Amino acid sequence: MVERLVPDGPWELFQKVVPQAPTRPQGGGRRRYGDREVLAAIVFVTTTGCAWAQLPPVFGPSGPTAHRRSTEWSRARVWAELHRLVLDELGSRGELDWSRRAVDSVNMRAPQRGT
Numbered sequence: 382m383v384e385r386l387v388p389d390g391p392w393e394l395f396q397k398v399v400p401q402a403p404t405r406p407q408g409g410g411r412r413r414y415g416d417r418e419v420l421a422a423i424v425f426v427t428t429t430g431c432a433w434a435q436l437p438p439v440f441g442p443s444g445p446t447a448h449r450r451s452t453e454w455s456r457a458r459v460w461a462e463l464h465r466l467v468l469d470e471l472g473s474r475g476e477l478d479w480s481r482r483a484v485d486s487v488n489m490r491a492p493q494r495g496t
Contacts (some may be wrong), residue, residue, distance in 0.1 A: 382439050386421040394470065395420060398462040399454065414442040414450075422447035 387395070399416050422440040426433060426447065433444035440447070454460065471477045 383418055383421040386424045387417055392417055392420075394466050395463060398459050398466060400457050400459070414446060416450075418442060419447050419450045423451050 395416070402413055402416075418441045422436055422442055422444075425431060425440065426436060426444070431437075433448045436442075436444035436447060442450070468477065
């Protein structure tokens with residue numbers, strides 16, 4: 382299941398941007414689940430709409446563990462770096478189709494005649 386959700390190619394790209402696992406100075410504790418298993422769980426949740434708490438045990442890490450790691454990686458800007466890396470990789474191969482793209486923007490109201 383893990384290799385189907387996170388094939389070797391994307392996994393190799395992901396390994397370039399994921400931060401090293403923190404070490405525990407005092408040692409001990411539970412074994413940290415592998416990044417590939419956690420990434421597969423995150424992909425499963427985000428593509429199926431499954432709730433974190435309902436994550437099937439086939440992935441290994443629990444839903445809260447996968448959610449916590451997803452949050453860690455978000456704070457470390459892993460997703461933005463991965464997106465950039467994928468665009469660079471596709472661009473270098475000439476596989477980006479720039480005829481279809483979207484521009485996103487945000488409009489905010491400036492109350493009380495904001496500056």
